[in-house]
Amino acid sequence: MTTKPPVEDFATDWDHTDPQWVNNPYPIWEELRERCPIAHTHRYGGGWFPTTHEMVSAVANDTVHFTSRQVVVTNNKFPEFAPPAPMGGAPPITSDPPFHQIARRIMLPALAPGPVNALEPQIRELCVQHLDEIAGREFVDAGSEYAQFISPGVISRMLGFPPEDEDRFRDFVHLVLDLVDLPAEERAPLFAPMADYFSRQIDDHLANPRDDFTSYLLGVEVGGSKLAPEHVRGTMVLMLVAGIDTTWSAIGAAIWHLATHPKDLERLVNEPAIMPLAVEEFLRFYAPVTMARMVKEDFEFFGCPMKKDDWLLLGFPAANRDPVAFDDADRFIIDRAVNRHAAFGLGIHRCAGSNLARLELRVAVEEFIKRFTKFELAAGGDVTWAQGQVRGPRQIPLHVLAS
């Protein structure tokens, strides 16, 4: 790893991988919102970070001035391995209109509430299975022994990948989402094993088509022709990468919250009916996902001189803490009734897997607090948060007080 100078002023030199930001970004965002409210950096080749809900919404809904060609801020603005706009490397998340809509419509039916809700029994079974393995213990790690297994288990089944390859999926996710501050020439070669893996899965599905999302993508036709190979591969990468780390982070953050807020835990255990409201408040308060855009051409945005190819870090989690958009924005209110949060993004790129993510989060928390009704953070146990654009606790060492 390279060593970088620590950030002294996030308004002019922000870095979302700086330890301060990784450990607790909220005070930084709050200060920026009052001072700037759009921060700038020269790191990563230059970029901007708006902090208000109004600005985040404006960027998310503006596909004229911003492109989704790259949605993860790295040191390489023009990676040679990613197909150019309008498709981008992982359609539809990296796609711009009008291609975006075509790529999105291919995915949405599989991720609509109908087919997703049918997965609930399987997801519950998966949760129970992992809980059985840690049952009866006084100390458990809710991150590395529970949360991290749920979403890979669900997504690998959907894609029809061997579930025993889970460790590998987490490595891919780590590469794409965490190792973003590596120099470009060090990061690029690390993608080869992931490309090989996807090629092998595609070959296997071509030889043995079956009832899963991968075979569906390989067979789907748009305007009479099959999808380009880079389209199929990109969408598979998207499903795997976007479907794992994000939900795992949301589940982990919810359990971490309950471990550190005993009254909320007690209430949720005793009043399961408030779970749907609690899920939305977990999503608002601990929204795991920050996206990115790139500036298409020089233009002025809220008084800031944006230059072509500048990064735009799209902080949905920061928007969710904006006091202009939410009453008591910095307070977690477990039964908050009005909660127009942006955890799944806004506009045409709304998280395609939001129905699945919500279901996994609800079921995983429900089953966890059914098994462990009272718990706290273990004394001396360190909670580590993932760096980069997906935020969640990786280790959550718990002392179980009642089960």
Add this chain to the structure above:
Amino acid sequence: MKVSIDPALCQGQGRCFSIAPAIFDFDDLGNGVVIGDGTLNAESVALARLAQSNCPEHAIFIEES
């Protein structure tokens, strides 16, 4: 009173049909749709308003009559 969803604004966030499944449903892409013609009665008005105030895309409209 009548409730409607602007399909040009709806992005399938899924909040309306979770909050008020008697008033809203979803289509095969997961976008919200109003059940029937959207006429609200005394009981359903509050729920429709709650769904409206939770829609991140501001896609729900309630027309006073």
